[in-house]
Amino acid sequence: MSETKKTDAGASVPRQASAPEDREVLLRVEGLTKHFPIKKGILQRQVAAVKAVDGIDFEVRKGETLGVVGESGCGKSTMGRVITRLQDPTGGSIHFEGRDITRLSTAKMRPLRRDIQMIFQDPYGSLNPRHTIGSIVSAPFRLQGVEPEGGVKKEVQRLLELVGLSPEHYNRYPHEFSGGQRQRIGIARALALKPKLVVADEPVSALDVSIQAQVVNLMDDLQQELGLTYVIIAHDLSVVRHVSDRVAVMYLGKMVELADSTKLYETPMHPYTKALMSAVPVPDPNRRGAKSDRILLKGDVPSPIKPPSGCRFHTRCWKATQVCKTTEPLLLELRPGQRVACHHPEGAPDQAPQDVVLLSAAREAAELVPDEVTDKAPAEPVATGSDKAPAEPAAAEEAAVTEEPAAEKAGSASDSAAAEADRQESTDQ
């Protein structure tokens, strides 16, 4: 892992000296599930469930930033809300600093609210318009009964300065601020109690692109200064890329790849990750115009009420074979620092080399589009777009502080979707 993190502006900031894998685990999640029941009839009997999060395992180490990416509806926000215990899990376990917090009651979770905080996507909806900035940022002190040294007002003003706002903004109201400034206020509120873990759900996606880098860089600076640990949820891979030590890719309630950031971006192993990566514009001006192809996945993400059997991605994967339809792949460390759940990973030994016949749908699953075409007429990107409903102001305020609220794949997997399909064509004939 590199010793520096790059900001969008190209500046480099020093990273923590130790490699992420050597750091102590702060949060450990095992077999986590969150199913939302669907009820019908007068008796409100459960007829089905939305399997928003359906068995995920990962850990977050002290001082690191774990980015979580995936298409809209794949369960990222639900995962964020469950690991912060704003929602109860259906199954699995959550350990924070070695302590099992999976089933802690609201009362028992309250002291832990100081250590685990959340930053919400919508800087407009998450601040109560009737409250002053001073009142909003000081809410965590009131709710936790904490009296900071020097008094609440002084501490709030210090926090405002810390996030790049003026202490004089104390008596102003949210509507007087821009989106970027409001998100800074949300960050100040989340940091008020000096949390150990901050889960940021799409912290910049509601902001103007020109402001996004500022807020991301602010979060990065605060991490260095305060020794924070972040889980940053984003649909925009370019946001996560610059700040994450490791990145987890989610698809339909499952984690399909979890890897050191550099490895994931340079050599993605899961076909879904590869498709996501190919949708990210190349930021290097020297490479702009260089020929590269993008993989456009066809079809929509299937319903989480009745997810596909086996590997959930098999209905959209150009490498899918029979085993993908019948057997769920485990998330395995196939390269050091890179875990992937795929029978036919890229750049690693095939996990099912005997299973060589592509599913007929696989040939139609993805399309390779040369860069020039997508540049002229940008097609629907693979995994962008988040049209989340804005958080309720009061709910968000409370939530931030309290509970209340492959024909011949064998070994060398091809790098291109078309090549895979072509190969299948020829074997079929």
Ligand SMILES: Nc1ncnc2c1ncn2[C@@H]1O[C@H](COP(=O)(O)OP(=O)(O)OP(=O)(O)O)[C@@H](O)[C@H]1O
């Ligand atoms: N309270 C709820 N009741 C029922 N279904 C829910 C609830 N919250 C989320 N879901 C469903 O769970 C699935 C995952 O939603 P979630 O918001 O976690 O996904 P996401 O990856 O964060 O997507 P987005 O980026 O659009 O927010 C979706 O199908 C969503 O409709």
